[in-house]
Amino acid sequence: MANMHEIAKMAGVSLGTVSHVLNNTAKVREPKRTRVLEAVKASGYQPSQLARGLRRDTTNMIGMIIPDITNPFFPAVVRGAEDMAFSNGYRLLLCNTDNDHAKEIIHLNELRTYLPAGLIVIPSNFSDLTAQAESYRRAGTGVVCVDRLPKNWSGDSVTADNEAGAYNATRHLLQLGHTRLATITGPLHFTNAKERLVGFKRAMKEAKLHLSSDYTQETRYDKQGGHAKTLVLLGLVPRPTAIFAGNDMIALGALLAVHEAGLRCPNDVSIMGFDDLDLAETTNPPLSSVSQSGYQLGATAARLLLDRREGDIGPAKHIVLETVLNLRHSVAPPPEAAMGSSSMKRRPRSVQKRT
Amino acid sequence: MANMHEIAKMAGVSLGTVSHVLNNTAKVREPKRTRVLEAVKASGYQPSQLARGLRRDTTNMIGMIIPDITNPFFPAVVRGAEDMAFSNGYRLLLCNTDNDHAKEIIHLNELRTYLPAGLIVIPSNFSDLTAQAESYRRAGTGVVCVDRLPKNWSGDSVTADNEAGAYNATRHLLQLGHTRLATITGPLHFTNAKERLVGFKRAMKEAKLHLSSDYTQETRYDKQGGHAKTLVLLGLVPRPTAIFAGNDMIALGALLAVHEAGLRCPNDVSIMGFDDLDLAETTNPPLSSVSQSGYQLGATAARLLLDRREGDIGPAKHIVLETVLNLRHSVAPPPEAAMGSSSMKRRPRSVQKRT
DNA sequence: CGTTCTATTTGAAAGCTTTCAAAGGAGTCG
DNA sequence: CGACTCCTTTGAAAGCTTTCAAATAGAACG
Numbered sequence: 197m198a199n200m201h202e203i204a205k206m207a208g209v210s211l212g213t214v215s216h217v218l219n220n221t222a223k224v225r226e227p228k229r230t231r232v233l234e235a236v237k238a239s240g241y242q243p244s245q246l247a248r249g250l251r252r253d254t255t256n257m258i259g260m261i262i263p264d265i266t267n268p269f270f271p272a273v274v275r276g277a278e279d280m281a282f283s284n285g286y287r288l289l290l291c292n293t294d295n296d297h298a299k300e301i302i303h304l305n306e307l308r309t310y311l312p313a314g315l316i317v318i319p320s321n322f323s324d325l326t327a328q329a330e331s332y333r334r335a336g337t338g339v340v341c342v343d344r345l346p347k348n349w350s351g352d353s354v355t356a357d358n359e360a361g362a363y364n365a366t367r368h369l370l371q372l373g374h375t376r377l378a379t380i381t382g383p384l385h386f387t388n389a390k391e392r393l394v395g396f397k398r399a400m401k402e403a404k405l406h407l408s409s410d411y412t413q414e415t416r417y418d419k420q421g422g423h424a425k426t427l428v429l430l431g432l433v434p435r436p437t438a439i440f441a442g443n444d445m446i447a448l449g450a451l452l453a454v455h456e457a458g459l460r461c462p463n464d465v466s467i468m469g470f471d472d473l474d475l476a477e478t479t480n481p482p483l484s485s486v487s488q489s490g491y492q493l494g495a496t497a498a499r500l501l502l503d504r505r506e507g508d509i510g511p512a513k514h515i516v517l518e519t520v521l522n523l524r525h526s527v528a529p530p531p532e533a534a535m536g537s538s539s540m541k542r543r544p545r546s547v548q549k550r551t
Numbered sequence: 552m553a554n555m556h557e558i559a560k561m562a563g564v565s566l567g568t569v570s571h572v573l574n575n576t577a578k579v580r581e582p583k584r585t586r587v588l589e590a591v592k593a594s595g596y597q598p599s600q601l602a603r604g605l606r607r608d609t610t611n612m613i614g615m616i617i618p619d620i621t622n623p624f625f626p627a628v629v630r631g632a633e634d635m636a637f638s639n640g641y642r643l644l645l646c647n648t649d650n651d652h653a654k655e656i657i658h659l660n661e662l663r664t665y666l667p668a669g670l671i672v673i674p675s676n677f678s679d680l681t682a683q684a685e686s687y688r689r690a691g692t693g694v695v696c697v698d699r700l701p702k703n704w705s706g707d708s709v710t711a712d713n714e715a716g717a718y719n720a721t722r723h724l725l726q727l728g729h730t731r732l733a734t735i736t737g738p739l740h741f742t743n744a745k746e747r748l749v750g751f752k753r754a755m756k757e758a759k760l761h762l763s764s765d766y767t768q769e770t771r772y773d774k775q776g777g778h779a780k781t782l783v784l785l786g787l788v789p790r791p792t793a794i795f796a797g798n799d800m801i802a803l804g805a806l807l808a809v810h811e812a813g814l815r816c817p818n819d820v821s822i823m824g825f826d827d828l829d830l831a832e833t834t835n836p837p838l839s840s841v842s843q844s845g846y847q848l849g850a851t852a853a854r855l856l857l858d859r860r861e862g863d864i865g866p867a868k869h870i871v872l873e874t875v876l877n878l879r880h881s882v883a884p885p886p887e888a889a890m891g892s893s894s895m896k897r898r899p900r901s902v903q904k905r906t
Numbered sequence: 907c908g909t910t911c912t913a914t915t916t917g918a919a920a921g922c923t924t925t926c927a928a929a930g931g932a933g934t935c936g
Numbered sequence: 937c938g939a940c941t942c943c944t945t946t947g948a949a950a951g952c953t954t955t956c957a958a959a960t961a962g963a964a965c966g
Contacts, residue, residue: 199952210916215954225914225962245664246610247952250601250921257644265626265633268829275621278647287661289612290645292633306642309600448833474623478803480835554922565946570924580944602922605951 198239206235218243249311254337256286258501259307261317263295267417268473269443269490270318273342276494277316284502286313295320304328314338314501316494319346321385326350338504340497344388352504354497354515356488358388358470361519362395362440365468365486368521369438370403372529374466378411378436380425380446389417389442392470396440411436415446422449430457430465437530438466444473447483451526462528472522482524492517553594561590573598604666609692613856614662616646616655616672622772623828624798624845625673628697631849632671639857641668650675659683669693669856671849674701676740681705693859695852699743707859709852709870711843713743713825716874717750717795720823720841723876724793725758727884729821733766733791735780735801744772744797747825751795766791770801777804785812785820792885793821799828802838806881817883827877837879847872 204214209228216222217232224232235241249255258281262270278288289312291303300320305328307315314337319325323346329339333351341353369377379396382389393412400407410432415421422441426449429436441447447469454461461467461481469476472487496515559569564583571577572587579587590596604610613636617625633643644667646658655675660683662670669692674680678701684694688706696708724732734751737744748767755762765787770776777796781804784791796802802824809816816822816836824831827842851870 201952211953212916212918212955213914216915219954221955223914228915240660242660242664244605244666244952245661246601246605246666247921248954250599250605250923251952251954253921255601264630265620266630268623268626271620271623271626274645275619275647278620278645282647288645290629290633290643292630292637305595305597306600309597311599311601451833475830475833478806478830478834480833556922566923567925567946567948568944571945574924576925578944583945599922602951603924605921605953606923606925608951 198241199244200241203232203235203239203241206239207231254311254313257289257310257312258286258498259289259291259303259310259312259315261291261293261300261303261307261315263318263320264292265290268445268475269471272490273318273494276489276491276496277498278494279491280495280498280502284498286498286502293320297322297324300324301328308332308335308337312337313505314340316340316342316497316501318343319349321383323347338501340500342493342497344386350512352500352513352515354493354500354517355388356493356519357516358391358519359395359398361470361486361488361521362392363399364395364519364521365470365484366396366399366440367402368523369440369466369468369527370399370405372438372466372527374438374530375405376411376434376436376530377405377407377438377440378413378429378432379440380413380415380422380429380442380450382415382417382442382446384414386417389414392442415442417443418445419449419452422446423453424449426450426453427457430454430459436465438468438527440468442470444469444471444476444483444485447485447526448475448479451479451483462526464531466527466530468527472520476522476524479526481526484521484523484525484527487520487522488517553596554599555596558587558590558594558596561594562586609666609668611641612644612665612667613641613853614644614646614658614665614667614670616648616658616662616670618650618673618675619647620645623800623830624826627845628673628849631844631846631851632853633849634846635850635853635857639853641853641857648675652677652679655679656683663687663690663692667692668860669695671695671697671852671856673698674704676738678702693856695855697848697852699741705867707855707868707870709848709855709872710743711848711874712871713746713874714750714753716825716841716843716876717747718754719750719874719876720825720839721751721754721795722757723878724795724821724823724882725754725760727793727821727882729793729885730760731766731789731791731885732760732762732793732795733768733784733787734795735768735770735777735784735797735805737770737772737797737801739769741772744769747797770797772798773800774804774807777801778808779804781805781808782812785809785814791820793823793882795823795825797825799824799826799831799838799840802840802881803830803834806834806838817881819886821882821885823882827875831877831879834881836881839876839878839880839882842875842877843872 200214204211214232217224217229281288293300297320325346326348329351332339339351341349345353381393384390413425415425439450441450447467450467454465459465469483469485472485476483476485555566555569559566569587572579572584636643648655652675680701681703684706687694694706696704700708736748739745768780770780794805796805802822805822809820814820824838824840827840831838831840
């Protein structure tokens with residue numbers, strides 16, 4: 197591929213002039229200017245991002261570190277980030293950590309040597325990000341945390357309003373008449389799991405309902421966990437009539453367990469999810485869930501990074517995105533209340549409630 | 552961050568020696584060797600990938616170009632590729648094209664300037680990849696096509712055995728007694744859609760069944776398309792008793808349409824999908840589908856790329872991965888046949904059939 | 907036309923590695 | 937001890953861009 201030297205020769209100008217034309221970094225008078233542009237077009241020249249990055253001390257790559265692209269919540273986040281990045285001339289370097297803190301460190305250390313424009317990170321378990329990010333920031337590279345925060349994080353972040361989302365979802369269950377509400381949380385060392393639990397408890401407290409410790413179970417954010425913990429909950433006496441799941445994967449496992457136990461959802465047990473993944477629409481019954489936009493999360497994080505890069509120097513920003521309660525058919529009044537109620541009324545496919 | 556000069560100074564050796572120690576590119580005698588290693592450890596030095604790439608004329612990045620990470624089939628492919636890449640010291644630069652051929656070209660042109668170790672591409676609509684790949688190959692950069700092939704592709708590729716998968720799925724439907732089989736294909740300019748249709752037709756022909764042209768519909772690989780075309784199919788007289796969907800998203804739309812039309816799946820209409828996405832397990836009823844491993848697709852492609860890089864110079868390889876028919880509850884014998892049959896028997900959760 | 911000033915243009919340096927030819931050192935043999 | 941060989945080590949060049957100081961060209965003015 198052609199390099200700048202050749203362009204310079206073709207256009208009969210010096211190296212510096214070519215660079216100035218390409219980067220608008222100095223005025224170049226007319227005859228030369230077009231000659232350069234034409235040479236570029238004719239040769240299909242594109243500047244080497246490597247050489248450019250080396251010289252400028254920064255590239256147009258954004259490093260994105262996530263637990264696992266295979267987890268259905270993350271693709272939207274990545275896509276949101278990629279779209280915002282791409283339309284501003286940046287590219288995404290994707291790294292999966294599997295929530296493995298050692299793998300995260302490998303990525304953080306290596307990414308540095310690419311001189312990325314910034315980092316978007318969904319931190320792993322027990323992430324060491326706070327320390328590492330400090331060194332990035334000293335080098336002038338922004339780091340934004342998304343979805344959940346590592347210990348002592350004081351930098352930029354974009355998260356959903358987990359507490360409000362959980363609170364509203366729980367209130368909805370309470371308003372339907374449930375009094376025996378249980379919750380299956382994600383791993384409580386994740387800030388998002390913790391916040392959702394706080395929201396849940398706040399709603400319970402407001403309703404002056406006691407929460408037996410059996411009624412809150414903690415597990416991994418997956419179907420297996422949801423399944424296992426639901427079996428535990430269903431074995432309790434008295435049995436909960438509603439389960440607030442820490443995310444949709446847990447809810448999915450819960451749904452499965454309820455069916456396996458020979459119970460019906462929502463008739464016997466209501467199930468509420470969190471995330472509102474695409475699959476929530478197609479489960480049986482369709483899942484009610486707290487909707488958060490992964491796409492917005494990612495796009496906002498990338499935007500924040502770009503703003504920083506364009507000179508926005510200011511205190512750390514903690515952007516919190518609203519959630520929406522998306523009601524489908526997996527929640528209904530509790531069995532006793534349902535007797536006399538109108539549970540057989542025609543139900544709309546899906547209803548949204550702002551939270 | 553420290554650079555090689557500092558390491559050299561710290562260890563009291565020359566620049567070249569540091570490089571030799573780091574790359575094992577020449578024997579370095581003992582006292583110096585350890586001094587270098589220690590200096591590296593003490594300073595946390597990591598070589599600049601930019602400078603290294605510039606000098607070596609190639610980096611450890613693999614460019615991965617896919618239509619849309621948000622489409623549930625692709626994350627597994629990406630993950631497979633990333634795992635294989637990561638464990639061999641390579642990293643993934645991810646690009647979404649939205650099947651937009653212009654966007655694909657932008658990515659192909661720009662990626663070149665990163666001097667990537669190779670490219671893994673799921674080509675977009677009307678992809679121009681064949682021409683572009685030629686120029687990559689001239690530069691010694693491998694390009695592997697995954698999942699489907701662009702026009703006139705003669706380079707390396709990794710795909711599923713779409714035809715056999717479709718053939719076996721169709722045969723299964725035939726064996727259940729269906730005679731009115733319809734299919735909703737993906738866009739037929741995609742090789743995978745075309746191959747699946749060929750497999751379907753081959754099975755039909757073997758069964759000596761006539762295929763009315765109404766009975767094959769083409770649409771985009773998504774839920775909306777599946778929904779719309781299913782409504783068309785259900786309006787035909789006589790109505791098909793089984794629908795072979797070009798992929799699971801189409802099948803999902805079909806499922807929806809069947810329910811909306813007041814029919815039951817599988818009692819009135821059997822539905823067979825392709826891909827066997829995670830969500831196939833949780834639809835209502837759980838979807839029977841031709842299972843192909845996206846993960847294997849991606850991992851195999853990355854492996855192929857690395858082999859090439861390590862010197863495997865030989866004719867183009869076309870790796871074709873087997874599929875497995877994964878039977879769940881969305882297929883059953885046709886209504887007439889079901890009358891006297893044992894459709895009420897207890898059904899296992901899921902059954903696999905090698906294809 | 908000569909000066910002076912401003913606007914363009916240039917060439918070289920720098921950014922960090924790898925690699926190659928050359929220099930240096932150590933060991934062997936006579 | 938000298939010559940020779942072979943193994944280590946070195947320093948400089950190259951890879952491609954950006955950027956800065958310096959040089960040149962052009963314009964305005966007298």
